[in-house]
Amino acid sequence: MKDSKLYPSYEEYGQPKKNVLVISCIDLRLTDNLLEFLHFDNLINRYDHVAMAGASLCGSYKKNQDKFHPEAVKKYKSIPHWENALMDHVQIAYDLHDIGDIYIVEHEDCGAYKKFLKQGEVKDRKKEMHLHKKYADDLTEKIRAKLPALNVHSFILDLRGNVRML
Ligand SMILES: [Zn+2]
Secondary structure, three states: OOOOOOOOOOOOOOOOOEEEEEEOOOHHHHHHHHHHHHHHHOOOOOOOEEEEEEEHHHHHHHHHHHHEHHHHHHEEEEEEEHHHHHHHHHHHHHHHHHEEEEEEEOOOOHHHHHHHHHOOOOOOHHHHHHHHHHHHHHHHHHHHHHHHOOEEEEEEEHOOOOOOOO
C-alpha cells in the first residue's frame, strides 16, 4: 500500500495561479518528498528551484550573523554572499518566469542549521522548529520588501515527507 502524506490545504495558503519559485535546502533525504509535494500541488514544470544549504537560514545572514558560528563562516567563506545570490535569483525568476508565489521549504533535522549556527542554538527539536519559523519569517519579510506583489508561503517537511505550514 502506498503511504499517503499529510499536506496543508489550499485554504491555508491559497492555490498559486501563476508560476512559483521554490527555495529549499539541499538535503538529499528529501529530494523525492519535495518533488512529490510540488507535483501534488499541480506545479509540474511550473516552478523555478533554488536549493541552498539551510534554505532560509542563509537568506537571512546579514540580520542574524551574530548567531552564526565564526568557524563555519571561515570555512564556508561565501556564506555572507548567499543572501545576495538568493535575492538575485528571486528577481530573475520574477523577471523571466512571471512567478506569483514563493515557497520557502524548510525541513526537519537540517544539518546546515547545526553546522552553521553557534553551538547550543539548535539544542532540541522544539528550538529547531522555532528557528525554521524565525528565519523563514525573516526571509519572507525581505522578499516582500523587494517584491510586494509576491505571495510568500513557508512550509516545513518532516523526515517522512509530510508537509505543514510554518
Ligand atoms: Zn537542510
